[in-house]
Amino acid sequence: MTTIYRAEWLLPITAPPVKNGAVAVDGDRIVAVGSLPEVLATCPGATMVDFDQAVLMPGFVNVHSHLEYTSFRGMFDDEQFGDWIISLVDVKASLTSDEYLSSARLGALEALSSGVTTIADTTYTGETLTATAEAGLRGVAYLEVFGIDDKHLDETLADLDERLAKAQAMTTPLIEIGIAPHAPYTVSSRLFQTLAVLARERRMKVASHVAESKEELIYIRSGSGKFAHDYREKMGWERMLIQPYGVSPIKYLQQWGVFDENFLAVHCVHAGIDDIRILKAKRAAVAHCPKSNAKTGCGIAPLPDLLRQGVRVGFGTDSPAASNIMDMFDEMRTALFLHRGVERDVSVLNAPQCIRIATLGGAEALGLADRVGSLEPGKQADLIAVDVSSSHFVPIDDPYSALVYGANQDDVLFTCVAGEPLYQDGGFPRLDAQTVRAESRRVRAKLQARVGEGRVRVGSAESGWWHTPAATDQRET
Numbered sequence: 001m002t003t004i005y006r007a008e009w010l011l012p013i014t015a016p017p018v019k020n021g022a023v024a025v026d027g028d029r030i031v032a033v034g035s036l037p038e039v040l041a042t043c044p045g046a047t048m049v050d051f052d053q054a055v056l057m058p059g060f061v062n063v064h065s066h067l068e069y070t071s072f073r074g075m076f077d078d079e080q081f082g083d084w085i086i087s088l089v090d091v092k093a094s095l096t097s098d099e100y101l102s103s104a105r106l107g108a109l110e111a112l113s114s115g116v117t118t119i120a121d122t123t124y125t126g127e128t129l130t131a132t133a134e135a136g137l138r139g140v141a142y143l144e145v146f147g148i149d150d151k152h153l154d155e156t157l158a159d160l161d162e163r164l165a166k167a168q169a170m171t172t173p174l175i176e177i178g179i180a181p182h183a184p185y186t187v188s189s190r191l192f193q194t195l196a197v198l199a200r201e202r203r204m205k206v207a208s209h210v211a212e213s214k215e216e217l218i219y220i221r222s223g224s225g226k227f228a229h230d231y232r233e234k235m236g237w238e239r240m241l242i243q244p245y246g247v248s249p250i251k252y253l254q255q256w257g258v259f260d261e262n263f264l265a266v267h268c269v270h271a272g273i274d275d276i277r278i279l280k281a282k283r284a285a286v287a288h289c290p291k292s293n294a295k296t297g298c299g300i301a302p303l304p305d306l307l308r309q310g311v312r313v314g315f316g317t318d319s320p321a322a323s324n325i326m327d328m329f330d331e332m333r334t335a336l337f338l339h340r341g342v343e344r345d346v347s348v349l350n351a352p353q354c355i356r357i358a359t360l361g362g363a364e365a366l367g368l369a370d371r372v373g374s375l376e377p378g379k380q381a382d383l384i385a386v387d388v389s390s391s392h393f394v395p396i397d398d399p400y401s402a403l404v405y406g407a408n409q410d411d412v413l414f415t416c417v418a419g420e421p422l423y424q425d426g427g428f429p430r431l432d433a434q435t436v437r438a439e440s441r442r443v444r445a446k447l448q449a450r451v452g453e454g455r456v457r458v459g460s461a462e463s464g465w466w467h468t469p470a471a472t473d474q475r476e477t
């Protein structure tokens with residue numbers, strides 16, 4: 001059965017905006033896109049859903065998040081990045097698998113109500129998979145890997161294999177499994193290379209936090225700074241020798257041959273023009289997280305240069321522990337204002353570019369542009385409707401301008417993935433929002449109790465003990 005969705009405005013992304021626009025959906029696919037009379041002529045007898053004063057557009061592609069940390073939002077708002085990450089290490093280990101699942105469910109709920117249809121999520125616990133599958137979201141779940149001490153390499157790989165097998169068994173046709181070596185300061189060069197080979201052999205995508213903070217830059221370049229001291233001590237790595245590599249994090253990783261078209265470099269705040277050329281030459285993509293980077297005091301990634309060099313870029317909201325909310329409108333607006341302000345030039349980024357990066361750009365960065373990111377016949381029916389009837393939008397000449405400068409996540413009316421409505425009329429057909437919110441409040445109370453206990457060092461084993469849910473961690477001592 002065919003359904004026609006109609007709204008005052010339609011943004012196909014790959015074509016100009018359409019007034020009185022419509023999208024016809026049959027099953028999980030888009031079958032027609034255009035003005036209402038055109039679409040009606042193609043699909044006579046279809047059921048009609050009219051959103052009236054709204055914008056129909058492809059769902060957002062959020063290229064970097066950590067759903068499992070949603071209950072951490074707002075906990076360390078004013079800590080410098082190095083301290084912030086150490087604070088997270090302290091509280092992370094206190095939660096059980098079920099509590100991480102509650103936290104991830106809250107994130108999935110927010111994703112749907114804010115118009116995100118595809119999410120590239122980094123997860124250690126794997127609970128993200130359950131939450132995204134239940135919610136009906138599309139995406140890539142990157143399983144996170146840590147390991148600085150090569151003595152534990154085999155153990156780390158065996159653990160990953162086990163988690164991959166479990167993840168493959170849990171996944172849905174809409175969710176792909178990838179690998180996420182956490183960052184150059186938490187993954188040894190040998191492990192990084194091994195994971196790159198493994199990912200290529202198994203045709204898996206890879207995401208990693210790269211060139212995020214000045215602490216990382218100083219650590220890789222000079223072997224010193226907060227990551228060489230406080231952080232290593234916190235992780236139990238202080239006994240291990242480190243050496244200054246004398247190069248930027250991106251040049252450092254390039255030596256190990258990890259970049260390719262399936263690599264998503266998350267952040268890239270500290271990326272010079274030579275680094276950007278490396279990413280371009282290796283066809284790696286970038287997740288730009290402007291709010292997270294600004295809020296944690298890390299800086300501003302060189303988005304205009306990345307775009308000029310033709311690097312694939314999408315927007316990521318990052319972990320709610322860093323940026324609090326999963327609002328892609330806020331992310332677009334922040335990006336536009338930051339880059340215009342810093343460059344002192346309005347021509348560096350405009351509203352249509354922002355919407356493109358948040359949809360098709362993200363899909364390109366994840367290698368999913370043949371399926372999602374724009375409204376075109378044959379593509380998957382991942383679409384949203386945004387209400388523009390409120391006074392803060394009126395009058396509208398340009399829907400791009402209305403959305404980027406005026407909208408926020410509460411203006412989303414409708415979210416549909418693969419033809420299935422997952423958020424409409426303020427409700428979630430698949431999910432029990434009240435229970436999810438109540439559970440996550442309980443999780444938060446536990447986290448706050450942990451903070452109240454003061455900073456406690458919780459272990460020193462390798463390969464991600466610090467993310468491992470408390471009740472199931474065999475290695476925690």
Ligand SMILES: [Zn+2]
Pocket residue numbers: 064065066122209266318319
């Ligand atoms: Zn992240």
